[in-house]
Amino acid sequence: MPNIASIFKTEISRVARKEVRAEIETLKKASIAHRASIAELRRQVNALEKELRRVAKGVTRPAAGPGSDDGATTSTKRRFSATRLAAHRAKLGLSAAIYGQLVGVSGQTIYYWEQGKARPRVAQLEKLASIRDLSAREIAERLATQ
Template sequence: MTTFADSLKKEIARVARKEMREEMGALRKTSLIQRAEIAALKKQLKAVQSQVSKMGRARPEPARTAAPAASSASVVLARGKPGRKVVFTAERLKIQRARLGLTQEQMARLLGVSSLSIWKWESGGATPRASRVPKILQLLALGKREALARVEPEAPPPA
């Protein structure tokens, strides 16, 4: 009976090795795909990190630059609540001025600057000084009637 028992054990081991080989092949294939995906993600992460570091180095200091690009024309100020930020952008100034129904000249009179300054701020050719930003943000927070009421007294009487 030992030959039958030995034959049975050998057959069971052979069948087990065959099934394990198939399962191990599937696991190896899955592992290979996952490793390739991880390598691709690591490559993307490295590229994004290098872009972030380049952007951090290329960002101009507000005190040193005369006229930053239109896309980087934003000044961030802290509000009363901690963690809240108010952002000045050229697009926001233009949209809010249009919403208030003011011309560039009227907006300039309200802020005490030239209409050319308003045009440059809206086009992104220049950014307002940090000392002017709070006044601009206050003006942008006004309603249409209040803004027009402030413009009217400053308008010269008709001759």
């Protein structure tokens, strides 16, 4: 006949392991939830820092631009849209290199503008606006003279 003390000891250990396992499971679930929320907060912080850098860049450039132009272009603030640039180029049926010749930049620069990887400067925006006002025939004439 087994010893009652050893039976109690094994039973107590079994019950204790069961209780500890239940507590650990709740702690693991809480830990997983906390890690997920920490990861989400890190993503949000990174996104906000990126947006802050973008806004800070955008604020410093226009402040330097109009001051150097002596107020000549401050009345006409130009906006830029990459998709509209691509649509205009496609409408005219021009390659990026030829469209770049009209603006005075390379074809690669036109691609970067269309993809949103870069933005044109104020002087280049003015050239883009003047090209937008031209008809296809006037653009062909301008290309023929270059």
